[in-house]
Amino acid sequence: MELLIDFIQNTGFAMADYRHFVMIGVGLIFLYLGIAKHYEPLLLVPIGFGILVGNVPVFKGLGLGIYEKGAVLNYLYFGVSKGIYPPLIFLGIGAMTDFSTLLARPKLVLLGAAAQLGVFMTFLGALFLGFVPSEAASIGIIGGADGPTAIFLSAKLAPHLVGPIAIAAYSYMALVPVIQPPIMKLLTSRRERLIKMSDPREVSLQERILFPIAGFLLCCFLAPAALPLLGMLFLGNLLKECLVTDRLARTARTAVVDTVTIILGLTVGASTQADVFLTAKSVGIFILGACSFMVATAGGVIFAKLLNVVSQDKINPLLGAAGVSAVPDSARVVQMVGNAEDPSNYLLMHAMAPNVAGVIGSAIAAGVLWSFIG
Amino acid sequence: MIPIHELKKYEIFAELDPAELGVLSKIAEVRHAGEGEVLIQAGQPARMLYILKEGGLMVTFPDGRAITFHKPGRVVGWSALVSPTHYTASVTCLTDCELLAFPGSELLRLVQRNVAAGTKIMRKISEVLSRRLPFLREEDKRRLKGGR
Amino acid sequence: MGGFSAISAANGWLIAALGISVVFFGLLSLAFIVSYFPRIIAWWNAHAKAPKYFVPLVKSLISRPRVKPTSSKASVQSVEPGELDDAEEALRLLTAHMGEPFKLPRLIEVAEQRGLARVHSTINGLLVRGAMVGGPDGLFRWAIGSESKSDPEGAEISSGST
Numbered sequence: 001m002e003l004l005i006d007f008i009q010n011t012g013f014a015m016a017d018y019r020h021f022v023m024i025g026v027g028l029i030f031l032y033l034g035i036a037k038h039y040e041p042l043l044l045v046p047i048g049f050g051i052l053v054g055n056v057p058v059f060k061g062l063g064l065g066i067y068e069k070g071a072v073l074n075y076l077y078f079g080v081s082k083g084i085y086p087p088l089i090f091l092g093i094g095a096m097t098d099f100s101t102l103l104a105r106p107k108l109v110l111l112g113a114a115a116q117l118g119v120f121m122t123f124l125g126a127l128f129l130g131f132v133p134s135e136a137a138s139i140g141i142i143g144g145a146d147g148p149t150a151i152f153l154s155a156k157l158a159p160h161l162v163g164p165i166a167i168a169a170y171s172y173m174a175l176v177p178v179i180q181p182p183i184m185k186l187l188t189s190r191r192e193r194l195i196k197m198s199d200p201r202e203v204s205l206q207e208r209i210l211f212p213i214a215g216f217l218l219c220c221f222l223a224p225a226a227l228p229l230l231g232m233l234f235l236g237n238l239l240k241e242c243l244v245t246d247r248l249a250r251t252a253r254t255a256v257v258d259t260v261t262i263i264l265g266l267t268v269g270a271s272t273q274a275d276v277f278l279t280a281k282s283v284g285i286f287i288l289g290a291c292s293f294m295v296a297t298a299g300g301v302i303f304a305k306l307l308n309v310v311s312q313d314k315i316n317p318l319l320g321a322a323g324v325s326a327v328p329d330s331a332r333v334v335q336m337v338g339n340a341e342d343p344s345n346y347l348l349m350h351a352m353a354p355n356v357a358g359v360i361g362s363a364i365a366a367g368v369l370w371s372f373i374g
Numbered sequence: 375m376i377p378i379h380e381l382k383k384y385e386i387f388a389e390l391d392p393a394e395l396g397v398l399s400k401i402a403e404v405r406h407a408g409e410g411e412v413l414i415q416a417g418q419p420a421r422m423l424y425i426l427k428e429g430g431l432m433v434t435f436p437d438g439r440a441i442t443f444h445k446p447g448r449v450v451g452w453s454a455l456v457s458p459t460h461y462t463a464s465v466t467c468l469t470d471c472e473l474l475a476f477p478g479s480e481l482l483r484l485v486q487r488n489v490a491a492g493t494k495i496m497r498k499i500s501e502v503l504s505r506r507l508p509f510l511r512e513e514d515k516r517r518l519k520g521g522r
Numbered sequence: 523m524g525g526f527s528a529i530s531a532a533n534g535w536l537i538a539a540l541g542i543s544v545v546f547f548g549l550l551s552l553a554f555i556v557s558y559f560p561r562i563i564a565w566w567n568a569h570a571k572a573p574k575y576f577v578p579l580v581k582s583l584i585s586r587p588r589v590k591p592t593s594s595k596a597s598v599q600s601v602e603p604g605e606l607d608d609a610e611e612a613l614r615l616l617t618a619h620m621g622e623p624f625k626l627p628r629l630i631e632v633a634e635q636r637g638l639a640r641v642h643s644t645i646n647g648l649l650v651r652g653a654m655v656g657g658p659d660g661l662f663r664w665a666i667g668s669e670s671k672s673d674p675e676g677a678e679i680s681s682g683s684t
Contacts, residue, residue: 035602037419038419038421041494044391055641068593076594096483096485096486096487097486098487098488098489100489100490101489102556103559106553106554106556106557107551107553109549109550109552109556110546110550111555112547112549113396113545113548113550114546114548116545117542117658119421120537120541120542120543121536121538121539122377123534123537123538124534124535124538125531127524127529127532127534128524128525128526128528128529129524129529130523130524130528132532133534133537136532136534175457199497200489200493202490202582204560204563206563206566207559207560207563210559210562210563211556213561214552214555214556215556218548218551218552218555219548222544222547222548223544223548223550242515253487255661267633268449324510327486328482328485328486332482343500344496344500344501345500346496346499348485348496348499349414349485349489349492349493350494352485352489360549360552361545361548361549364544364545364548364549365541365545367539368540369537369541369545370546372537372541373537373541376556406608408638409643410641410643423539429579430646430649430650432626432627432630432645434626434627435660438628439625439658439659439660439661440625440626440660441625441656441660442626442646442649442656444649444650466627466642466645467642468642468645468646468649469642471642471648509526522653
């Protein structure tokens, strides 16, 4: 009888309180959004399931929980806490990205820079709300709209906030088609939205090979703290473009990125436990996250309009919104909003330039914040 | 894998070179659908783009109007590539059909990975969309303004 | 601590200003260097022994794919002409109630409710035959006069969009 009572007391049912069920509900919502609504399923499904895994009550001391030394999940979480997984994902991203539109029209790179305004404005907003600088920087990087970068920086500066920050970042990336269009329409006139871009010039193979090498050296000399992220991004791109390492590039953008995404999503989700997530801080993170996306979008669009004032070759200011580096979702949003005015105006390819520049910009921003605050 | 010479026949891929067609051929699948089968349901997530190889299709819009396709090479499911991520009309097979199916996510990945091929495909799409019937253009404006 | 004093205490203004400046400077420099790539490469090709490395590699990418036989063709089960005539008569009766022009999906729905067999392929047959035509307004009508071999997509200039 005693044995039975002991057993029952060690089950999850006996150890659960309402907070576990709230978090399980959050996990189920993520699974629903990923599976039924197809919102970033490759991320939301592992994260959602990870939330379920992390919020099953377990007896402490048995080496089961993610924060317990020696636990399987703890070993897997090592890649998050030590910032290993995000650079591996960047390797895959580099191997699947074509920087040709950026090379064909270099000034669009500046739109990727302008969108990083969201990072620093949110950083200030977080300080204003009372977050300590390391937390504020980790929250600010949500505005870079780059999940791996957000996880990388928060693992370094505010590891206790990795869970809510990752979830906020990926949630808003999935909501980019909802957040961006109203801001884009508010800040542009119909005439501006109708601007058609000329076709990009042909970019030679030699340029595409030179770019990752020159880009890496320039960016990392300027912001050495961005080395892990940008180093892997440009390596992946070089593997793709140099043609002699096609097998490695293919592995990087398929097996490597998929494996790391599964483990990263699972462990980030599992790290999101009730005592960290169900707090006032999380509410602040989510509010600031939304603001960061809005400011980033506005920053990119306004900068594009400013560029048109000084430049003869007009660019469609909607492209500024693609500086928010949710690749390729924000580029698709630009295509969609441009299409609404003129179905024959295809902006998707042009929008890829600021989109991928934003990835570089957010990595530099992360490096800069880490060097100031770390 | 679909032979490259077969893909070359379709207007949307007419400008692609053999290497680009080679990449496309790896992501294309042949899909068979029976008479009366609803291939695409309006409101569902736009995951696939289809090219008609054989058979007849009816595209039905929410207000009950419709257009029909009978010629090989007709494309349905553009929303998987260009517009809000849900289908805005339903597509029903009028006969047993054979189609080429392209996962939208794979096509977008191609566009992201290969700008030259992506530009050619997008240019073709914009040419095609600009030749559309007036009521379809109005449909576009209405649904695109409405967003999701 | 919160508010503007918290920002000042953490050197927030300076960090934000410096941070965005570094990002801008970095990407501006990158854009500047990238804009010179065509010139650098042209100089290299003109003055250095340009390796004939890339051309064979690019050519080797254009490989002939294995031609796999596609799965069997769809059996387009067409309706017999005689059956088509009967079906046309039945459908004309239905549209007499619905009025012209009519909505094709509605016609199909009503015909199915009335128990007409193979409505979809029947309608396909009538469209291909030219007995029924779709208009530029998305509505359908019976062709005036005898069956003509007109383009079943006559009202449609190009592919539609869903």
